[in-house]
Amino acid sequence: MRFVRRQFGGRLQTGTTEPGIEIEALRKTYSGSVALDIERFSVPARQTLVLIGPSGCGKSTLLRLVVGLIRPDSGRITIGGIPMEASTRRALLLRIGYVIQEGGLFPHLTARENIALVAEDQGWERARIDARISDLLTLTSIPASLLGRYPAELSGGQRQRVALMRALMLDPEVLLMDEPLAALDPMIRAGLQRDLRRVFQTLRKTVVFVTHDLAEAAAVGDEITLLRSGRIVQRGSFRDLVESPADPFVSEFIQAQRPPDPSSQGPA
Amino acid sequence: MSARRGLLALLPLFALPLVFATPARARVTVGSKAFPESWILGEALADRMRGEGVGNVNHRHNLGGTEIVYQALRAGSIDVYPEYTGTILEVILHAPRTWTAAQMRAALAREGIGMSDPLGFDDSYALAVTAAAQERYGLRTISDLAGHPELRLGLTHEFLGRTDGYPGLARHYGLTMPHVLGVEHELAYAALASGRIDVTDIYTTDAQIERLGLRVLEDDRRFFPRYDAVWLYRLALEREEPRALQAMRQLEGKIDETRMIRANARVVLGGQAYTASADSLLRESLGSASGVAHATPRGFGDVPGSVFRNTAQHLKLVLLSLLAAIVLGIPLGVLAARSPGLAGAILAAAGLLQTIPSLALLALLIPLLGIGVVPALVALFLYSLLPIVRNTYVGLTTIPPPLLESAATLGLSPGAQLFRIRLPLASPGIMAGIKTSAVINVGSATLAALIGAGGLGEPILSGIQLRQNGLILEGAIPAAVLALAVQKGFDLLDRLVIPKGLRLPPDPHQT
Numbered sequence: 001m002r003f004v005r006r007q008f009g010g011r012l013q014t015g016t017t018e019p020g021i022e023i024e025a026l027r028k029t030y031s032g033s034v035a036l037d038i039e040r041f042s043v044p045a046r047q048t049l050v051l052i053g054p055s056g057c058g059k060s061t062l063l064r065l066v067v068g069l070i071r072p073d074s075g076r077i078t079i080g081g082i083p084m085e086a087s088t089r090r091a092l093l094l095r096i097g098y099v100i101q102e103g104g105l106f107p108h109l110t111a112r113e114n115i116a117l118v119a120e121d122q123g124w125e126r127a128r129i130d131a132r133i134s135d136l137l138t139l140t141s142i143p144a145s146l147l148g149r150y151p152a153e154l155s156g157g158q159r160q161r162v163a164l165m166r167a168l169m170l171d172p173e174v175l176l177m178d179e180p181l182a183a184l185d186p187m188i189r190a191g192l193q194r195d196l197r198r199v200f201q202t203l204r205k206t207v208v209f210v211t212h213d214l215a216e217a218a219a220v221g222d223e224i225t226l227l228r229s230g231r232i233v234q235r236g237s238f239r240d241l242v243e244s245p246a247d248p249f250v251s252e253f254i255q256a257q258r259p260p261d262p263s264s265q266g267p268a
Numbered sequence: 269m270s271a272r273r274g275l276l277a278l279l280p281l282f283a284l285p286l287v288f289a290t291p292a293r294a295r296v297t298v299g300s301k302a303f304p305e306s307w308i309l310g311e312a313l314a315d316r317m318r319g320e321g322v323g324n325v326n327h328r329h330n331l332g333g334t335e336i337v338y339q340a341l342r343a344g345s346i347d348v349y350p351e352y353t354g355t356i357l358e359v360i361l362h363a364p365r366t367w368t369a370a371q372m373r374a375a376l377a378r379e380g381i382g383m384s385d386p387l388g389f390d391d392s393y394a395l396a397v398t399a400a401a402q403e404r405y406g407l408r409t410i411s412d413l414a415g416h417p418e419l420r421l422g423l424t425h426e427f428l429g430r431t432d433g434y435p436g437l438a439r440h441y442g443l444t445m446p447h448v449l450g451v452e453h454e455l456a457y458a459a460l461a462s463g464r465i466d467v468t469d470i471y472t473t474d475a476q477i478e479r480l481g482l483r484v485l486e487d488d489r490r491f492f493p494r495y496d497a498v499w500l501y502r503l504a505l506e507r508e509e510p511r512a513l514q515a516m517r518q519l520e521g522k523i524d525e526t527r528m529i530r531a532n533a534r535v536v537l538g539g540q541a542y543t544a545s546a547d548s549l550l551r552e553s554l555g556s557a558s559g560v561a562h563a564t565p566r567g568f569g570d571v572p573g574s575v576f577r578n579t580a581q582h583l584k585l586v587l588l589s590l591l592a593a594i595v596l597g598i599p600l601g602v603l604a605a606r607s608p609g610l611a612g613a614i615l616a617a618a619g620l621l622q623t624i625p626s627l628a629l630l631a632l633l634i635p636l637l638g639i640g641v642v643p644a645l646v647a648l649f650l651y652s653l654l655p656i657v658r659n660t661y662v663g664l665t666t667i668p669p670p671l672l673e674s675a676a677t678l679g680l681s682p683g684a685q686l687f688r689i690r691l692p693l694a695s696p697g698i699m700a701g702i703k704t705s706a707v708i709n710v711g712s713a714t715l716a717a718l719i720g721a722g723g724l725g726e727p728i729l730s731g732i733q734l735r736q737n738g739l740i741l742e743g744a745i746p747a748a749v750l751a752l753a754v755q756k757g758f759d760l761l762d763r764l765v766i767p768k769g770l771r772l773p774p775d776p777h778q779t
Contacts, residue, residue, distance in 0.1 A: 069677060150772055
């Protein structure tokens with residue numbers, strides 16, 4: 001009970017129990033040119049949705065709008081029924097884990113300090129923090145010996161695993177990942193994709209995963225949404241995109257990435 | 269401009285606890301400027317006052333520059349000091365030299381200041397040349413200089429800046445000398461002796477005239493006004509301590525040029541303590557000494573003690589002002605980083621403070637804070653602000669955007685964002701700013717001696733006046749050591765303050 005109250009800054013506002021993301025008439029322009037223009041978009045609770053598209057298509061902009069880093073020109077974003085606005089932002093952020101390309105780990109804090117930071121700020125007791133960290137170590141396959149290291153002493157893959165642990169620390173209902181694996185080399189990347197898929201399935205979070213890589217999209221997600229120039233072009237499973245592309249751009253985008261045989265991929 | 273005034277208005281607030289911490293003012297404080305003649309006169313008067321039974325007399329010598337001493341008098345930090353009529357007209361009253369003593373008294377009285385009758389000697393400005401130059405060029409009068417543009421003039425900064433100094437002199441005589449350098453008075457003698465300059469400005473009671481065999485050029489077109497020595501004092505003193513006035517009167521008309529030159533020579537050439545020379549001057553002039561025992565003039569046995577005291581005082585000035593600058597400078601830097609609108613104003617104000625010359629800043633502070641430790645601390649504090657504010661601002665505004673965004677999306681409280689993320693990330697820059705301020709402060713604090721705040725500037729200032737290199741080194745060596753020690757100390761502090769993660773080499777194993 002205490003936890004719930006803290007999360008909502010003293011107001012007993014819980015919204016809907018199902019933490020889906022709803023977007024309506026969302027528009028964002030940068031000096032006149034449209035970065036994002038979405039009529040309607042929703043991420044059902046406890047599902048993993050992959051946002052894909054060429055660079056500049058608006059996929060990162062969408063995540064940044066959802067976490068409130070930037071403000072839309074117009075439109076509405078709700079998370080679990082609560083609108084993302086200045087007054088609700090901090091409470092909502094505590095229910096969201098956000099991981100970016102370089103992890104955004106703080107170089108002056110050890111891995112453990114990075115992971116525990118928000119929980120400490122929330123007033124968690126030491127024992128509770130330790131217990132949570134040890135659960136997460138297992139989940140993200142990180143040896144405990146790495147916890148005392150600074151980000152500069154970790155490899156790129158280890159850093160992203162630690163960033164994931166930090167995002168999961170408060171057990172948020174929503175996980176937003178903005179190209180978290182883009183800076184890693186292919187071997188490390190494949191291992192992490194497998195682990196992420198497992199984590200998403202185990203935890204049943206509402207996940208939005210941004211990538212520009214079609215194989216990665218197929219590997220981690222249930223459903224894919226393809227964006228182009230700030231607009232949604234097609235939404236469906238990997239197979240849907242390949243077998244019935246909504247327009248020539250979809251085929252073109254898929255061809256350009258030389259996908260593997262669709263029958264051996266896609267959600268199991 | 270209004271931002272700066274706002275800052276200045278805050279100063280008294282900052283200084284308040286320090287004011288209360290300083291000991292109660294002596295009943296009568298005699299001041300003197302930063303040269304031996306002024307010390308001797310100040311000490312002679314203090315002696316006489318003690319002789320007249322004034323209970324608590326204090327002599328603050330080595331106060332720097334007319335502006336500073338006069339401001340100190342107006343502010344009541346000192347009660348009386350020796351001044352010269354020419355200086356009063358030109359520097360203090362900005363009045364024509366045709367003014368009578370009565371006109372001067374009336375103008376001074378409007379500021380609450382009184383002027384005594386002349387003490388008996390005229391310490392005028394004059395130009396002097398070496399005997400060699402005189403022979404070579406056949407120089408006898410100031411007019412003769414005009415025919416020799418190759419002559420090199422080494423003039424004191426005050427003489428160069430005053431209208432009754434070189435600018436007026438050059439106009440009056442129609443001189444257009446191409447080689448004019450600004451030098452410290454005492455250094456000019458060394459430059460003359462070694463032949464680096466040919467002409468300098470001197471005082472007519474200067475002990476060096478005889479020693480260096482200088483020739484004083486005749487003021488054939490009567491440019492220099494009279495510089496009769498007088499006492500300037502707070503008029504309120506007549507009411508508060510009539511016996512102090514009594515002591516001043518006793519010296520009027522009693523000190524002639526010969527006696528003053530001899531008294532100066534005892535200190536400057538004979539190495540006598542100015543207190544002892546003042547004693548002799550009183551004996552010669554009044555036929556009696558104060559009858560009050562002097563503190564023994566310090567000999568070399570006391571050197572370690574005085575070095576330690578001066579260094580400790582110096583360190584106190586540096587560290588207290590630095591502490592205040594840290595306490596105010598970091599929040600100002602945080603404020604500037606938070607609002608771009610405010611940043612311009614804050615950085616401009618701190619930058620503006622930095623550009624005020626130190627003597628001018630001290631002169632500005634005296635009416636507010638008097639002389640001594642408090643205005644010195646405030647001046648040092650103001651000079652320390654810019655590097656700290658600026659580096660805090662730069663440190664905070666150059667944090668990589670992904671880290672700022674991480675901090676902004678974790679749901680951290682604003683306090684945690686500032687204290688656990690932003691300030692630690694900016695700490696290397698902030699520490700660099702503090703270090704810069706500290707090292708600059710060690711140097712600037714030597715100027716504190718000019719307003720009676722002591723420190724390592726004290727022996728340096730006296731050493732320059734007395735041409736005693738040993739005394740100069742007594743201040744200069746500890747100051748240099750202190751600068752290095754402060755730098756080292758802050759390097760060590762870096763290890764405590766800057767988080768270890770920021771001191772690691774970037775990315776040892778790139779994977």
